[in-house]
Amino acid sequence: MIKITFPDKNVRQYEAGVSALDIAKSISEGLARNVLSAEVNGEVKDASLPIGEDAKIRFFTWNDTEGKATMWHSSAHLMAEAVEFFYPGAKFGIGPDIENGFYYDIDFGDRMVSENDFAKIEKKMLEFAREKQSFVRKEVSKEEALKYFTEKDDEYKLELINDLNDGEITFYESGSFVDLCRGPHLPNTGIIKAVKLLNVAGAYWRGDETRKQLTRIYGITFPKKKELDEYLVKLEEAKKRDHRKIGKELELFTFSQNVGLGLPLWLPKGAQLRERLENYLKKVQTEAGYLPVITPHIGNVKLYKTSGHYDKYGSDSFQPISTPVEGEEFFLKPMNCPHHCEIYKSKPHSYRELPIRYAEFGTVYRYEQSGELHGLTRVRGFTQDDAHIFCMPDQVKDEFKAVMAIVMKIFTALDFEDFIVQISLRDPDDKEKYIGSDENWEKAETAIKEVAEESNLNTVIEYGEAAFYGPKMDFMVRDALGRKWQLGTIQVDYNLPERFELEYVGADNEKHRPVMIHRAPFGSMERFVAVLIEHTAGKFPLWLTPDQFIILPISEKYQNYAEKVLKFLNNSDLRGQIDSRSEKTGRKIRDAELKRIPYMLIVGEKEEADNTVSVRKQGEGDQGTLTWDAYVGSMQDAIEKEMQKR
RNA sequence: GCCAAUGUAGCUCAGUUGGCCAGAGCAGCUGAUUUGUAAUCAGCCGGUCGGGGGUUCGAAUCCCUCCAUUGGCUCCA
Incomplete structure (x- = not known):
């Protein structure tokens, strides 16, 4: 019997050779279903690996970064298996998990792979996932490892193996795919329920510009379809914040x-x-x-020779500017x-x-x-x-x-x-x-x-x-x-x-x-x-934003009043404009909202009569009516608050 | 610089397997409208379909090439 210590310091006895997965099962079926990998005496391991001696154990699930890493690393293998199915003879570089998902660098030979091929690969991945393929870990000698990949004619794996020491080499086999890999991996592929390949890119082998460029396929997987959908929505939302898009929209x-x-x-x-x-x-x-x-x-080339910039970057820079004087050259700094x-x-x-x-x-x-x-x-x-x-x-x-x-x-x-x-x-x-x-x-x-x-x-x-x-x-x-x-x-x-x-x-x-x-x-x-x-997302703080407010006269009749308000606000160190277009108020509001102008000041008959403005806050709606002074006061307060952070 | 995808009016996009003078919405201009908390109506203007070359009776659509954009890789003083 061995002693297993849990993170809460609880200790339980188990037969030697028990796996983390077995231990999880002894606690609850639910936990066992969610375990992706486990930390045994400080090392992240396959949850299915037998434990031979007393150990401290910690389970990793989808809620842990380690669990996600295991999931995504296994997903890379799953993708490789699907890729090998469609492109036999493809050679594989490295396929790690990354912050959001995973990638695999693959040499497809003469074949071209583009995003159009993703659908079939994704489908095949899900098929393999449903088979609940287990990841079988095998310790192999360097000789065996080299033999396997020599037969497979995968020079990339051979290069990786050559950098490893005999005795520390392991293979993982899932379905028909065998990979050189340290692990750990999921108990089985069935945990992967949703798959999305995101993009293809060229990537130099081992990050070296002088070496062959492999095809990198990025992807991400989830244990629930719903999570994938949420992730994709999040990605779409993020794209809306792209400064190139907002810079265009807001004319920055x-x-x-x-x-x-x-x-x-x-x-x-x-x-x-x-x-x-x-x-x-x-x-x-x-x-x-x-x-x-x-x-x-600009500065004389001599200056950059002194600094060392010339030697370091001279040939990759904008080239020197010559002058009518023989031999005289200037660099853009x-x-x-x-x-x-x-x-x-x-x-x-x-x-x-x-x-x-x-x-x-x-x-x-x-x-x-x-x-x-x-x-x-x-x-x-x-x-x-x-x-x-x-x-x-x-x-x-x-x-x-x-x-x-x-x-x-x-x-x-x-x-x-x-x-x-x-x-x-x-x-x-x-x-x-x-x-x-x-x-x-x-x-x-x-x-x-x-x-x-x-x-x-x-x-x-x-x-x-x-x-x-x-x-x-x-x-x-x-x-x-x-x-x-x-x-x-x-x-x-x-x-x-x-x-x-x-x-x-x-x-x-x-x-x-x-x-x-x-x-x-x-x-x-x-x-x-x-x-x-x-x-x-283009909603700048008040102290920075180009226009802090926009005055929206209900109709032409209130243009004079709007101008008076503008003058007053300008004199109070606030900046903004009047939307004098012959448009309906709803339209002016919409345009101002889209331009992320923090405050819309609507002025019409009522406001003119009581010397007020009707305040609408961007993204929040109608704020009620304020006198000029009260509005300026509230703006000054808001800016003052921002100043305190500065 | 490298790999891949994309490239149709200022912007966002349609354009079936190549086939009549290339379309829409928004923006812009003109006019009407005088408007109350996220799009008033009408008319007009606007494109040698990224550039060049080729295939074809005929090319936005197919091929080549160059350019640019996007996603990565490499680089980043």
Whole structure:
């Protein structure tokens, strides 16, 4: 007999060799039906695996992320089985579970697979699911494993097996499909009740651009059909928040092929919104001791040779601009830092002046790959809310923390609650990609790691995500479809000060090298506004929204009164317009609602008689009648409330 | 840059197996209407069907190519 300990510390005795599934059954049939996998002594395992010794056990169901992972990983196998049925000879790469579902990378040879083929594959998957195929785990020797996939002629699996050690290789067999796999898997495929293949995409084998591109099929499965339907509805809803769609509807920005790919054109309403964000940050920065600077959009190529940008990105950038002078070349600036370094160098500095904080909304140009361009989130010309802090080494931490405070302030002000703080460090296996000495990198990485530890934020470390001159702390926020985008960023840099030979005179009357902190709380105005649009679905807070109200006169007769109201509101620092069209009120309301204008002020005979406005709130309907003063008061209160968050 | 899908008026979309001068709604313009909490009515304007090439008696529809968009991959100073 063995002792099984449950998460609630309860202990029960079982025969050795009992499976997690058996144990679940001994508790209740219902639990047994819902168990997808189990954690046995800290490791997630097949629920059907025999347990030979005393163990701590935890069951995973659909309500656990581990349970979902098991479900989706098994679904990848199920899909592979169906794919193999229709495309015998297809070769399989990897097929993991992901945050929402799973994918499998497949080499179909000469055959083309598109979304048109999904229906039959889905149908076959459900068929196999209904057969309640069990996942049979087999430990195999490396030799056996290699033999199997050599016969199957699957070079991808062979490559994977070659990277594994003998004795740690397992196969899983479900139906006719055998896969190299660590597991764990579902007790059987019958748990999968609803299947949806979502899209196909090319994906390089092992993420390596120089290797063959496989066909990746993404899918998701559910234990209930209803959950799939709900998921699909959610996806549709998310698409409605897409900033590209709302940006068009609300006339915030546009693109023109005549101007160029990835070069956004800000329309008046978008420009107003952006300007308010910029003014807000300018105010915060002034309070935090930043000094404004302004630099040109181009710079001599020499500048970027000094900074290292030329070597690193020169050939993939917009190409240099030549001048009538032989050999003279300018670059569109891809970064503001070299310019700011030159400003720093324009005069000698004393340690007493430090830290110096130069801030600029600097527009930069980068030749992003055409396939990467995406609305406002990935563009070729964008404006960074950039600043560079030049400080002494012992000031780095305090300065870094102060910048973090600004980022957090902004995120709080705009209700960005769901963000990831990512520590982006060097790829330890590929130091060639970076400039600067190991010593400098150590110092910079240590500083960031220490600051992160001292903050109360949950951070994740990503290796290989650093900038080429230094490590970063990146603030990642998701868009409507769950894609992560880097917004705020703070970077510690010991390298550029060296390259630009920046100096200050210390208390010891000797020359010292300052440390640079690059930082951009919004990241770029373009990307930030894009994410803001998706988070708010275009319903911006009052302090930001282009029009706070619109006055809707019932008819032409009340145009004069409407103008008086407008003047009064404008004088009270509120902004809005009059809809003077010869339309019915219902129509004006509908249009204002669709434009997400927060307040509609309906004025007619009654309102004119009592000097009031009839207030309608976007999305909420009629709010009753208020005097001008009362309305202004309520608006000021609402804005005041928003200000407190700022 | 790579893989796949898509590309018809400013926007959203119809256009059967290739067959009469390419359609609708919204937007825009003109006129009528003077309107009370999510679409007033009528008329007009607007497209060389993404560009180019080809097949055909005939192409928005079939083929090739280029461009762009979308979803991924790679990249992201």
